[in-house]
Amino acid sequence: MTSSSARDPFPAAAAGTIARSLLAWYDRQARVLPWRAPPGERPQAYHVWLSEIMLQQTTVAAVKPYFEAFLDRWPTVADLAAADQEAVLTAWAGLGYYARARNLHRCAQVISEQHAGVFPQTVAALRELPGIGPYTAAAIAAIAFDQPEAPVDGNIERVISRLFAIETELPQAKPDIQAYMQGLVPRERPGDFAQAMMDLGAGICQPARPRCMLCPLQESCAGRAKGIAESLPRKAAKKEKPLRRGVAFWLVRPMDGAVLLRRRPEKGLLGGMTEVPSTAWDSELPGEREILAQAPLACDWQPLSGQVSHTFTHFRLHLQVWAAQGNGEVPGGRWVPPEELDSQALPTLMRKVIAHALKQGWA
DNA sequence: TATACGTGGAA
């Protein structure tokens, strides 16, 4: 069980020491990120919100170019609200977790239509908005509005687990971690404190080989004192990913080289994104007769060599690609000229399929 | 509480 029984009173003086040490370290770092204001200043809520949505389960390096592109194209939340969903999904393509993009767009519309274009400032009101959960609501309230809220992301889970030597497994430990974090939030600069905790987790208190010798909190860290810091936080082992298989249909129109694409259903995997038509993805590849029955048009289909491999969060996928030339009306299908492929809402998997077909001469 | 939901980089 836990070494420190989980909600025991935490001395305010120790909390103050930790916050001061961390903020002093944060000020020395002067880490520059496109969505971050100088220490002590408040960034625009729109920038904070947009960055926090993009950063959910996504690395800073991956987010940067997307954040810049979104701000260039939609400088205000009103601009984003007025955009077509298709344009937002296209701009988001490649970032993953596409429900974020759909919720982002809906959230912009709610803010424009129901909040006069102004972000609400309380956690409770933020929490009502699509795509904003407990972490993001607290992060926006703290960072954009300097409220004494305690966002807890994966970084902060790790820092707090180690700082207080919490040995309870995640996610059971979440309430304790939240309580400890809240107990550390200073009255002054709560937004910088939250960002400093995340920076500490990302740069010093890393998952593997934490750089404790560089840590501004090393003297306060119970995990380090007990020699168990690197093993925290404890987590249950992950389940293995099953393999699914399917066939994608690469159909080229002879007259102009256009390719048949379609839109995926609004909800679920890759919801609302554009795709190359395919069979269902199942544990076993369908037989040839079944494959031909699921093809969008009756043509002279031929299987291409090799396959496209892709790994999603909860399964792996092997996709064969079958190609043909043909033309015709396909319900739900759209013929897209090759030069317009780049400007489609194509997720990474589908870009792999396209590259696989083009590589074998199917341009 | 458990599961669905992407992607790419690091070890």
Place this chain on the structure above:
DNA sequence: TTTCCAAGTAT
């Protein structure tokens, strides 16, 4: 190659 996992949310 495989595993881990990164500023989580919705259901």
